[in-house]
Amino acid sequence: MNALLLKDYMNLELVRMPEPEAGPEDVLVRVRACGICGSDVHGLDGSTGRRNPPLVMGHEAAGEIARTGARVQDWRVGDRVTFDSTIYCGQCFYCARGQPNLCENRQVLGVSPGPYRRHGAFAEYVAVPSRIVYRLPDNLSFEHAAMIEAVSVAVHAVSLTPVRPGDTAVVVGSGMIGLLVIQALRHAGCARVIAVDPDPARLELARQLGASIALNPATGDAVVAIREMTEGRGADVAVECVGAGEPVRTAIACVRQGGSATLVGNLEPAVEFPLQTVVTGQLRIQGSCASSGEYPACIDLMSQGAIRVDPLIGAVAPLAEGPEWFARLYRREPNLMKVILKP
Ligand SMILES: [Zn+2]
Numbered sequence: 515m516n517a518l519l520l521k522d523y524m525n526l527e528l529v530r531m532p533e534p535e536a537g538p539e540d541v542l543v544r545v546r547a548c549g550i551c552g553s554d555v556h557g558l559d560g561s562t563g564r565r566n567p568p569l570v571m572g573h574e575a576a577g578e579i580a581r582t583g584a585r586v587q588d589w590r591v592g593d594r595v596t597f598d599s600t601i602y603c604g605q606c607f608y609c610a611r612g613q614p615n616l617c618e619n620r621q622v623l624g625v626s627p628g629p630y631r632r633h634g635a636f637a638e639y640v641a642v643p644s645r646i647v648y649r650l651p652d653n654l655s656f657e658h659a660a661m662i663e664a665v666s667v668a669v670h671a672v673s674l675t676p677v678r679p680g681d682t683a684v685v686v687g688s689g690m691i692g693l694l695v696i697q698a699l700r701h702a703g704c705a706r707v708i709a710v711d712p713d714p715a716r717l718e719l720a721r722q723l724g725a726s727i728a729l730n731p732a733t734g735d736a737v738v739a740i741r742e743m744t745e746g747r748g749a750d751v752a753v754e755c756v757g758a759g760e761p762v763r764t765a766i767a768c769v770r771q772g773g774s775a776t777l778v779g780n781l782e783p784a785v786e787f788p789l790q791t792v793v794t795g796q797l798r799i800q801g802s803c804a805s806s807g808e809y810p811a812c813i814d815l816m817s818q819g820a821i822r823v824d825p826l827i828g829a830v831a832p833l834a835e836g837p838e839w840f841a842r843l844y845r846r847e848p849n850l851m852k853v854i855l856k857p
């Protein structure tokens with residue numbers, strides 16, 4: 515089969531590889547669409563340590579079942595599917611508690627920090643355990659379905675955020691996840707969603723997708739503006755979707771006393787923490803990792819149009835063009851958000 519192999523750091527190549535073996539509990543999926551994740555782009559140069567070559571990356575995918583393992587009963591060849599990016603064991607302490615995203619033995623497709631290596635979906639075929647596979651409705655295209663993983667990250671973060679109908683929410687960062695969080699907060703009943711991002715094009719997209727107010731911290735103090743809009747109190751909740759010091763500071767500074775800040779962004783390993791603001795304001799700081807059982811809900815939300823991914827897809831291209839698209843994303847080409855590759 516054809517696969518896009520990270521041969522070495524900064525060296526992606528379309529190569530011929532043997533098709534993966536499907537174990538007795540696995541299904542072999544003929545990949546029809548696979549999104550390039552920001553973490554794949556960041557992993558390209560080795561700086562994050564989460565992609566160790568040689569590796570086939572790719573964990574945001576959809577396709578058709580091409581073969582089923584001997585013990586797989588619920589799936590048939592030709593079924594249209596997507597699958598969780600986290601391969602959880604189903605047996606550990608966290609899996610038993612219904613928190614598979616925290617599984618002690620979890621592996622992520624196409625991610626290899628340290629010892630394990632599990633090739634991902636930038637290839638014609640990928641083998642995955644049948645327990646992480648979800649059926650796609652006919653009205654959801656493979657290209658849109660490849661966005662479900664990102665949608666699930668946003669929906670999971672909002673599910674951990676104590677939102678009440680009528681709330682004012684702030685979303686710091688209007689990248690891919692931020693734009694999905696805006697839509698999920700709207701759907702959860704927030705009356706007002708305020709987007710904060712230094713990029714005017716992203717703020718425009720945030721407005722199109724449901725933000726009532728868009729604030730640019732490069733041209734004015736966002737925290738002051740948010741306080742002015744909330745009778746000096748601050749927002750009820752904030753969701754941070756960048757993962758760096760300044761945006762985290764903004765997310766914590768813009769919520770009211772007793773409010774909550776959910777942290778989804780994950781770029782820097784450590785940031786300064788405003789301890790006294792959090793303690794004296796009785797704030798709740800909530801981390802959010804990947805997703806935990808939200809796939810069926812996300813499939814519904816997308817198929818009903820409650821969450822739109824179309825405006826986030828910058829390009830759909832054949833797998834062979836992968837190296838060029840990775841290079842364009844690595845150079846941070848403006849206004850290029852999600853690129854979907856079709857093996
Ligand atoms: Zn991802």
Ligand SMILES: [Zn+2]
Pocket residue numbers: 602603604605606607608609614617618619620
């Ligand atoms: Zn587990």
